Amino acid sequence: MSELMTMDDAIDYVLKQATGLDLEVLAHEKKSTGVGYQNRKVDQFTFSETHQLGVRILDGKNEGVAFTESLDRESLDEVVAQARDNARMIQKEWTAELRPKSDLPKMDALFNPKLEDVPVDKKLEAAGILEAAALDFDPAIKAVAYTRYSDVSARTWIANTRGLRGDYRQNFCMAYTYCVAQDGENSVVAGETRADRDFAKLDPRAIALEAAQKALARRGAVRPDTGVYTVVFENRAAENLIGLVSGYFSGKSIDEGTSPLKGKLGTQVFSPKLSLSDDPFHPRAGGSRPFDEEGFASKKTPLIENGVVKNFLTNSVLARKLSLPHTASASRSPSSDLDVGSTNLVVANGASTFADLVSSDNKVIVVTNIQGSAGFRATSGDFSLPVEGELYENGRKVSPLKDFLLSGNILKILGDVEAVGDDAKDPVGSVISPSLLVRGVNVVGKS
């Protein structure tokens, strides 16, 4: 193995090897720290420094991709040769073009220099509090099943043989605690996750206490009777629900005919109460970025306006092929080929308070958590999903609910939204939604 290069030198070296071909480099460097406690002792403490460099070669309609994690000359020569070989095998229907040299925008809000300087001792202390504050809160908290403080600092580069070159940095910290509470002979589990770009604002004690309180509140949960109910998807569960349809707006899945929204542009598919946008500028959300993975400046794109499908997400190739607006939604990693994807999906807040939503009928089930998406069939939108929740009667919480499912079709559910809350929370990922009220939902519990 020859000497390892810095990422900037490796990018320069690879661009020089293109010899007459269009070549694009997408590269990442990442540093991370993670700390978990168990029984008040450090359980696992992880540091890392990694990088990955991906090459995409265009030769007319031919296109090939290869990637490496080794930045020595032999590996870089090999990655270019492999991308070239792969390009010989793949002929696309439409010719992709590299973006010519341009000024790439900045997005300073994604990187907080202070987070880089947080001493390790402070991270260890935060991780300890995430567990200890929950264990000390109440003797009924018998264990903390999962807890972790982590932070990631990443730098992304894009460069091509047409002279385009830019990079941006982003960092964030995240913490979670999931508590196990004794409930008679059984156990219940609940937790809290928060993310921030400012370490000082990530309050580990508050996270631990909220997790403990949520777990204690799950005690005494019962199964609801099977039936048709008015359901409120609480904000975090509503985020899960919206996440299920994120792929439906992909221009690629429209082109391939695998999205149920094919042919629905400009039509009223969703509830008139529902508006959704793809917003790459949200300063706290996980999907924000100054430019996409072809190097086009990010744009905010309305996807649903008052229930009408307004746009599909496109990269430069799909915009031309489908004659749709170019939304700068190119998505790829160093190890994948060109696709499209959403950045942050944001549901517009409505006017209803959470109290309004849970008072909308005598009996309302609030869904607090969707427990896995294996029961969702994306092609048809049909789902049968296990959930957790709470029963409200006349606006008051009566009992936590467990061991039940919701069944239906995602387009029908999002078409039947009758009211939208005003309570979207700070994001922990890349979907943001207030609570949503839907009537007539199939609930499967006790027969």
Place this chain on the structure above:
Amino acid sequence: MLINESVLKKVIDAALSKGADFAEIYVEDTRKKQFAFMDGKPDKAISGHTLGAGVRVFRGTEQIYVYTNDLSEAGLLKVARQAAEALASSQRRAAVAPGKLHVFGQPKPLKTSSSEPQWGALRLMNETARGHNSLITQVQAQLNETVKSVHIMNSEGIHKFEGRNYLNGSVFAFAEENGQRESGMDRTAFIGSHEDWSKVDFKAMALKAAGQSLRVLRAAWTPAGEMPVLLDSAFGGVIFHEACGHGLETTSVAKNASVFCGKMDQKIAHESVTAIDDGTRDGDYGSLQIDDEGEATQKTTLIENGILKSYIVDKMGSRKTGYKITGSGRRQDYRFAPTSRMRNTYIAAGPHSFEDMIKDIDYGLYARDLGGGSVNPATGSYNFAVTEAFMVRNGRIEEQVKGASLIGTGIDTLGNIVKVGKDLKLSPGTCGSSSGMIPVTVGQPPLLVSKLTVGGKV
């Protein structure tokens, strides 16, 4: 050997220099190739090389893990010292001198010449699925080849190398009729190199995917409720994987976050249930010769005639619980510290014929093929999706239904397995947990569960 032995020894020594009582280095070199077909033509060809190392140190039950792509001597010593510093104390331990390197097979390299056999297989799947019925409007097919070398040394004398070759492929068929769309899929995954693609019946895979998409397209919703469920063999084994397997991993047991804590040698399942986690099965997707801690893989009986006989134990899990290591320390790659994970997990064959089990059901569900699922080990609540299902009435299989998911709790379900069939089959999958995504198989003979909650139309 990926790294010179003298460099590895220096790394172990540096990692032990500040008071750790155990140190390990795991080095990995993986090459991958992906071929994908879409819209009736080749769509993707992607090659990749991942290369990295992770250094792990223990002091008691504290664990430090540091990983990097920098495999130079300086790079590896840097991460070893970082790991050591994180456990800094005044003590210094000596490593046991590593034995001679044990090599468990060299991996077969990825083929560099023509990829025509792979494209031929993908073309065949595309043409077969589309030719099956004119309602098939799209076919996505993919083949992946992975060549992985792992090299492990630790301070207790382990020094081992294993080459691993994996193949996996999938096909999705999309059907459309009267504005309704559905998809069906089939997959294969096993230990093998590119010449072993010849063992796969790609035509059968395509027909299964196409047939499933059409059948589900025309099926009515499953009626919701609690009912007996006959879970068919092979991927039906995901029920044991989710309902019980994850709860037996010491990762959960050590935290007192599993419903199976403190149940060793107790009855936790119906007496007809014997369950095994076996890393030694030849060619199965979850098989290994050594685990990712360098321990020899094993065949572990987890439950024997309903009695809990073993947890799934990795090195740290053994320290925390006192149970003996079962060779179950696994990880996706060098980015993850290993933890206790399943390999090829199945319920052993029983005495009953399929017909014998169906005739016992007055009103229930026959789940022929299952999808993915998940579990909360602390509560034992699990769920998984049913890909293809049929109603059973008066002992007869009747119409196909769609949209079923099954939920239950592990202990209840294990107690409600009332009949175990004769015909054991295994099926590959990918399991995601705290040490990443790893290849596994699940399996069982047909099982009759007396009561499960079936999600569907109310």
